[in-house]
Amino acid sequence: MDLQIPIQISTLSNPINYQDNIMLMGSCFTEHIGEKLDELKFSVLQNPNGILFDPASVASSLVSYVQNKQYQTEELFYYNEVWQSWQHHSRFSKTDLQECLRGINASQQEAHAYLKTANWLIITLGTSFSYRLTEQVPVSFRRGAVRGAVANNHRTPAGWFNKHLLTIEETTTMLDNCLHQLFQFNPNLKVIFTVSPVRHIRDGVIDNNRSKARLIEVVHHMVNKFDRLYYFPAYELVIDVLRDYRFYDIDMVHPNYQATSFVLDKFMRHFVDEKAQQLAEEIKKIVIARKHKPFQPSTEAHKRFLKTHLEKAQELQRKYPFLNLDEDIRYFLQ
Known part of the structure; x- marks a missing residue:
């Protein structure tokens, strides 16, 4: 008796090995993979901007590494007694402006150098929803937003943001542009896409599924377009193969240790030498x-x-x- 739906995972013809440099970008599920690889002594650099969820934030951050962008003081804002960046996780936030800026720019430089020699880039996309600043935001707080979009809201007022569901066309365009710049910057780079199995329940069940569907459609379009792109089905392994709430934490949103171990075992088996x-x-x-x-x-x-x-x-x-x-x-x- 089969108790799970079978899933076909293609094994890489030239899989990851210990001599490879691996950069990981994206949602919190990225860090499950990255922490496991790091623990096993692979060479990894994960989330130089901190956790990122939507394709716009991931793409703009990767382009900033290619360009070795150095942030300026005017791109930071002061809120809740700390200096912060709209494009960075709160782990970069500091009470001292120059300390905040040094931490961000040191991470930028490290990411630029690492990405230049990286063999693999693993991107985990979490949601198609992007957040953009509204006209209600004081001018002094708009600095650093990329075309009005932010990667982290830093617990600022909800009225400061418009929630935008990225279209398939928008996501395809920004990832396509990003990948062309990446491959020009590092011709040896190969990319593995995954979609996070973490449910963004704040969007509601229906909108979460719409969001994930758009990510899956775009990712498969990109994988079919470029011969250096691959897809690892983390989303399908949790949602379709495990598909039971006993594999989730108490919030019923995040996969638990048993589920992530199952997914990581599949990753090692099919994507690692x-x-x-x-x-x-x-x-x-x-x-x-x-x-x-x-x-x-x-x-x-x-x-x-x-x-x-x-x-x-x-x-x-x-x-x-x-x-x-x-x-x-x-x-x-x-």
Whole structure:
């Protein structure tokens, strides 16, 4: 008896390996993938602007990395006692203007340099809804919005924004323009698109489905147009294969640990090189050992445990010099 709908996932002919640099952009589901790859010691850079949800924010941020855009003080605004950017997550917000600006521009420079040599770009789109500033917004607060659109509202008044459902044509145009600039900037770059399985329930069930449908349509159009674009069905794996509320957190919106592990397992199996998968399993043992919390750290048994895994980490470092296991080795040396 089949208890799940079967899904066909194409395995990449030239999959991701440990020598690759991987940039990840987009919604909070991007960070599930990015944190897992980072934990397994892949070279990753994720969300240099912080979490982004809509195609307009993702595309404008990527173009800013290509151009190595450096933000100016007049592009920031002061609200709730901190300086903020409409294009950046609140983790960049600071009480000091220059500190805020330094953090943003350092991230821009890092993203520009990393993207130039990146082998893979993973983009996870969350919603087709874009938020644009209204005429109610004081002029001093409009600075930094890209054509009036913002990536983060920073808990400012709801009346400051118009909610716009991007059309398929709008999204296609902005992603097409973005991809052409990316490929000109880095001819070796390959792109994996995913659509986030997280439901944007604040939009309502009907509008959430309209939003996701537009993303799926555009992404498949782009994948069919460019030979360096691929689609990973994270959305379908959760919505159509798992399709049960036991795979969601208590908010019934975000996939839980079991669901994200299921999706990540499929990603590793179909999008990561077989030898890299085998190495990842060895690294996973080191990661699990490092997370181990001993009840009696002064015992000889725990010291042997540390020594055993120190030797394993050092052996992996010698055998695979491209890995960075420095933190793990320092931990086991304690």
